[in-house]
Amino acid sequence: MDDNIQLNAQGQLKHFLTIEGLSRALLTEILDTAESFAGMTEQRVKKVPLLRGKTIVNLFFENSTRTKTTFELAGTRLSADVLSMNIATSATAKGESLLDTIRNLEAMFVDMFVVRHAISGAAHFIAQHAAPHISVINAGDGQHAHPTQAMLDMFTIRQLKHDFTQLRVAIIGDILHSRVARSQIQALNTLGAAEVRVIAPKTLLPAEVESLGVTVSHSLGQGLRDIDVIIMLRLQKERMTTALLPSESEYFKCFGLTPEKLKLAKPDAIVMHPGPINRGVEIDSKVADGPQSVILRQVSNGVAVRMAIMSMAMQKQGAQG
Amino acid sequence: MDDNIQLNAQGQLKHFLTIEGLSRALLTEILDTAESFAGMTEQRVKKVPLLRGKTIVNLFFENSTRTKTTFELAGTRLSADVLSMNIATSATAKGESLLDTIRNLEAMFVDMFVVRHAISGAAHFIAQHAAPHISVINAGDGQHAHPTQAMLDMFTIRQLKHDFTQLRVAIIGDILHSRVARSQIQALNTLGAAEVRVIAPKTLLPAEVESLGVTVSHSLGQGLRDIDVIIMLRLQKERMTTALLPSESEYFKCFGLTPEKLKLAKPDAIVMHPGPINRGVEIDSKVADGPQSVILRQVSNGVAVRMAIMSMAMQKQGAQG
Amino acid sequence: MDDNIQLNAQGQLKHFLTIEGLSRALLTEILDTAESFAGMTEQRVKKVPLLRGKTIVNLFFENSTRTKTTFELAGTRLSADVLSMNIATSATAKGESLLDTIRNLEAMFVDMFVVRHAISGAAHFIAQHAAPHISVINAGDGQHAHPTQAMLDMFTIRQLKHDFTQLRVAIIGDILHSRVARSQIQALNTLGAAEVRVIAPKTLLPAEVESLGVTVSHSLGQGLRDIDVIIMLRLQKERMTTALLPSESEYFKCFGLTPEKLKLAKPDAIVMHPGPINRGVEIDSKVADGPQSVILRQVSNGVAVRMAIMSMAMQKQGAQG
Numbered sequence: 031m032d033d034n035i036q037l038n039a040q041g042q043l044k045h046f047l048t049i050e051g052l053s054r055a056l057l058t059e060i061l062d063t064a065e066s067f068a069g070m071t072e073q074r075v076k077k078v079p080l081l082r083g084k085t086i087v088n089l090f091f092e093n094s095t096r097t098k099t100t101f102e103l104a105g106t107r108l109s110a111d112v113l114s115m116n117i118a119t120s121a122t123a124k125g126e127s128l129l130d131t132i133r134n135l136e137a138m139f140v141d142m143f144v145v146r147h148a149i150s151g152a153a154h155f156i157a158q159h160a161a162p163h164i165s166v167i168n169a170g171d172g173q174h175a176h177p178t179q180a181m182l183d184m185f186t187i188r189q190l191k192h193d194f195t196q197l198r199v200a201i202i203g204d205i206l207h208s209r210v211a212r213s214q215i216q217a218l219n220t221l222g223a224a225e226v227r228v229i230a231p232k233t234l235l236p237a238e239v240e241s242l243g244v245t246v247s248h249s250l251g252q253g254l255r256d257i258d259v260i261i262m263l264r265l266q267k268e269r270m271t272t273a274l275l276p277s278e279s280e281y282f283k284c285f286g287l288t289p290e291k292l293k294l295a296k297p298d299a300i301v302m303h304p305g306p307i308n309r310g311v312e313i314d315s316k317v318a319d320g321p322q323s324v325i326l327r328q329v330s331n332g333v334a335v336r337m338a339i340m341s342m343a344m345q346k347q348g349a350q351g
Numbered sequence: 352m353d354d355n356i357q358l359n360a361q362g363q364l365k366h367f368l369t370i371e372g373l374s375r376a377l378l379t380e381i382l383d384t385a386e387s388f389a390g391m392t393e394q395r396v397k398k399v400p401l402l403r404g405k406t407i408v409n410l411f412f413e414n415s416t417r418t419k420t421t422f423e424l425a426g427t428r429l430s431a432d433v434l435s436m437n438i439a440t441s442a443t444a445k446g447e448s449l450l451d452t453i454r455n456l457e458a459m460f461v462d463m464f465v466v467r468h469a470i471s472g473a474a475h476f477i478a479q480h481a482a483p484h485i486s487v488i489n490a491g492d493g494q495h496a497h498p499t500q501a502m503l504d505m506f507t508i509r510q511l512k513h514d515f516t517q518l519r520v521a522i523i524g525d526i527l528h529s530r531v532a533r534s535q536i537q538a539l540n541t542l543g544a545a546e547v548r549v550i551a552p553k554t555l556l557p558a559e560v561e562s563l564g565v566t567v568s569h570s571l572g573q574g575l576r577d578i579d580v581i582i583m584l585r586l587q588k589e590r591m592t593t594a595l596l597p598s599e600s601e602y603f604k605c606f607g608l609t610p611e612k613l614k615l616a617k618p619d620a621i622v623m624h625p626g627p628i629n630r631g632v633e634i635d636s637k638v639a640d641g642p643q644s645v646i647l648r649q650v651s652n653g654v655a656v657r658m659a660i661m662s663m664a665m666q667k668q669g670a671q672g
Numbered sequence: 673m674d675d676n677i678q679l680n681a682q683g684q685l686k687h688f689l690t691i692e693g694l695s696r697a698l699l700t701e702i703l704d705t706a707e708s709f710a711g712m713t714e715q716r717v718k719k720v721p722l723l724r725g726k727t728i729v730n731l732f733f734e735n736s737t738r739t740k741t742t743f744e745l746a747g748t749r750l751s752a753d754v755l756s757m758n759i760a761t762s763a764t765a766k767g768e769s770l771l772d773t774i775r776n777l778e779a780m781f782v783d784m785f786v787v788r789h790a791i792s793g794a795a796h797f798i799a800q801h802a803a804p805h806i807s808v809i810n811a812g813d814g815q816h817a818h819p820t821q822a823m824l825d826m827f828t829i830r831q832l833k834h835d836f837t838q839l840r841v842a843i844i845g846d847i848l849h850s851r852v853a854r855s856q857i858q859a860l861n862t863l864g865a866a867e868v869r870v871i872a873p874k875t876l877l878p879a880e881v882e883s884l885g886v887t888v889s890h891s892l893g894q895g896l897r898d899i900d901v902i903i904m905l906r907l908q909k910e911r912m913t914t915a916l917l918p919s920e921s922e923y924f925k926c927f928g929l930t931p932e933k934l935k936l937a938k939p940d941a942i943v944m945h946p947g948p949i950n951r952g953v954e955i956d957s958k959v960a961d962g963p964q965s966v967i968l969r970q971v972s973n974g975v976a977v978r979m980a981i982m983s984m985a986m987q988k989q990g991a992q993g
Contacts, residue, residue, distance in 0.1 A: 072781060075726075077724070077753075083396030083397045085424065103780055106753045107753075111428075115420070123737075130626075134626065134647070135420070137651045138650060138653070139654065144979065318869065326778075327779070327780040333780050403717055406748075432749075436741070456741070460714060460972065
């Protein structure tokens with residue numbers, strides 16, 4: 031895919047579809063912009079008028095309460111009008127094509143689409159065909175990318191660990207099917223992490239995974255050594271039935287993060303998870319709720335990071351090339 | 352039905368239920384008011400404070416993403432608070448009568464109902480029984496009327512063709528079941544169109560259709576001669592099963608608008624469709640996406656025209672007779 | 673349950689979970705505050721900026737159009753951002769625990785939860801575990817309490833009858849399963865009503881009902897004597913099947929409020945009902961729509977009373993102990 035579609039003629043962010051092809055400078059600009067919103071969200075009055083009069087449409091073809099809610103809150107706190115479409119009952123259900131739905135919404139003078147779709151490349155497709163004044167944000171497409179999740183993770187890591195170049199980060203779980211992992215790996219490498227290590231059974235790793243710029247471990251015991259940041263992935267329980275995975279309890283025994291396992295990482299390692307967590311499947315409650323967990327901080331940062339990305343994309347619209 | 356219910360004692364718009372009984376002056380006032388909103392919707396900040404503090408309730412007993420969305424956007428851009436009720440899960444489902452639901456919402460000091468209902472006359476019924484301070488807008492009732500759709504069509508025609516008295520307009524498709532067609536015919540006749548021609552197989556025309564003020568053709572070839580404006584109707588595929596219609600492909604062969612057929616109309620004829628379109632059923636994609644199509648312009652105008660109607664109805668409330 | 677959880681260190685309202693344990697002074701403060709909002713809701717511009725920049729989340733695990741709508745309107749008219757979660761499709765459906773859902777929403781810097789849940793004590797549970805800056809409003813939990821409904825009833829009674837100490841109030845219907853009745857009885861006793869009388873068949877009364885502070889009658893004929901305020905409860909038709917009740921028509925014959933029965937109360941008695949009403953089951957239409965009925969006034973007052981409770985709870989947040 032042509033990733034330059036994400037930038038306008040001046041190299042500024044116009045769409046946010048994937049981490050791939052974005053520069054370290056641009057990712058850093060996003061993190062810096064999010065900084066200012068992070069403080070704001072805790073204030074008594076949590077609104078800024080940056081996007082007043084703009085219309086944002088949430089197009090969630092896949093359900094995701096958490097992501098949809100943070101995007102709604104982010105848009106609302108930027109003072110935009112946010113419209114969440116119920117796709118199941120929409121004209122799409124009457125047989126209208128995705129493109130016709132998009133064209134119609136465009137004609138109503140909306141300014142931004144936030145898209146979540148089960149098919150890889152859906153947000154890209156919409157960005158390619160959208161009118162020039164529209165920004166598209168990818169809120170997760172198939173097994174391809176989930177770039178706003180990756181950026182909120184980067185924000186959380188920088189907040190607590192400061193310098194990416196000193197960090198060894200482990201991503202643990204179903205790397206094969208995870209759009210989150212794909213975007214995290216790209217972001218960490220772009221930001222110069224010392225090492226990105228994936229820890230998973232062979233059946234849950236893509237072929238030639240090293241080509242993504244990671245080191246590989248098949249054992250939690252081995253893999254956690256010297257690690258500063260632990261990123262757990264959610265185990266999609268529906269995959270259990272596909273025989274790709276052993277039983278839930280077997281999985282937990284080998285790859286579930288317990289307090290004992292956690293001790294194998296650096297003593298000040300932080301534990302992250304994109305949520306919603308499966309307690310007792312990929313993570314023990316003692317770890318999820320423990321002092322090294324920053325899972326809820328990730329959620330908080332999610333609002334600020336999405337406000338940053340949305341406002342950057344929208345403010346660069348005028349300069350589109 | 353008593354159509355004077357639409358006007359207050361000063362003859363100003365209070366409810367908007369049907370085109371029937373409204374004067375050319377009033378329809379023209381709506382079009383003129385919409386003119387000012389049409390420019391506004393393209394601006395950076397798309398909001399005016401006209402209805403700030405007003406509460407609009409969308410009562411959609413029938414699903415319609417496009418119409419519901421434009422009404423939500425129109426209300427929001429007028430700065431009203433817009434509440435969209437999920438009727439399926441509402442108290443109505445607990446067996447509460449429509450009238451009790453209306454009475455309860457009124458008691459919460461809402462100002463306007465936008466009603467879509469499968470039963471002809473539903474909006475009228477609500478307007479007759481609503482408290483004096485309430486305005487009711489018909490967003491489509493059974494096979495009776497869809498007056499805001501007709502007005503956005505009139506707005507689009509005037510924008511591109513200027514003088515109704517010089518125009519021959521063809522409406523093509525299932526006239527029998529179409530509330531859109533009924534409202535369009537009334538509006539075109541009220542605004543003085545030179546000719547309103549309906550083109551349809553006999554099975555899709557009401558008895559004594561000429562009494563509506565139209566000429567009739569049963570052939571697209573014959574019917575498109577000298578036509579300035581072509582309005583395609585959506586083919587309700589569910590009707591296919593009722594034996595009123597030949598097969599889909601047979602229908603397309605006879606009444607589908609193709610580039611070849613389009614050439615039979617005037618060279619500068621415009622093509623309209625209320626959407627969502629059935630590509631390859633009533634209209635060929637080459638026509639729908641071609642240079643004579645104004646289908647997306649209709650959608651854009653839909654927001655402006657609904658803003659005009661909503662603000663007019665609401666501002667006349669005080670003067671209700 | 674520890675009801676002091678409802679108050680902050682200064683004894684001010686922080687959560688609103690139950691009438692139990694609240695003082696007459698506090699209930700009176702709520703009624704007085706609602707007074708100012710009651711006038712406001714009829715104005716042309718119905719908004720006050722009291723909660724601008726605050727985020728209220730409606731967590732309705734049980735459906736209730738009327739209650740949900742009034743809370744949405746109340747929040748919106750206080751200028752808060754109101755987010756209504758569709759619980760059925762939320763992460764909770766993916767197996768996330770209630771507490772994890774709450775923790776995540778908290779992390780997004782929301783300020784208030786309005787909770788409706790089929791399990792008694794759900795709102796309490798959330799208040800106990802919520803972060804210190806969060807207020808929780810109980811919008812109905814199981815068969816336990818529905819305190820905002822009780823307060824809007826108290827407001828309506830005070831508006832029309834002024835002095836609680838002179839009043840005899842009858843509550844009629846399924847006392848056994850009614851959270852509304854439970855909260856009404858507590859509120860009436862706290863506000864000093866001369867008598868609270870429950871009228872119901874024995875099968876619909878809790879054991880030792882007198883311990884709630886009520887007198888008991890099993891006959892509408894006897895029970896309505898000297899009554900100033902009649903509160904009808906909604907008959908949950910689903911209970912019909914449980915053999916707790918005779919047939920619908922049998923119930924109506926014994927406990928349905930007809931114009932004839934109504935004459936047995938004081939001539940200026942008012943008739944109340946929390947809605948939605950079952951016409952011809954617990955109440956005759958002639959009574960529901962008659963001059964003594966204040967049912968729609970209750971609905972109107974519901975918005976004002978909820979605005980009062982929400983703004984009081986939110987403004988005391990800073991002072992939390």
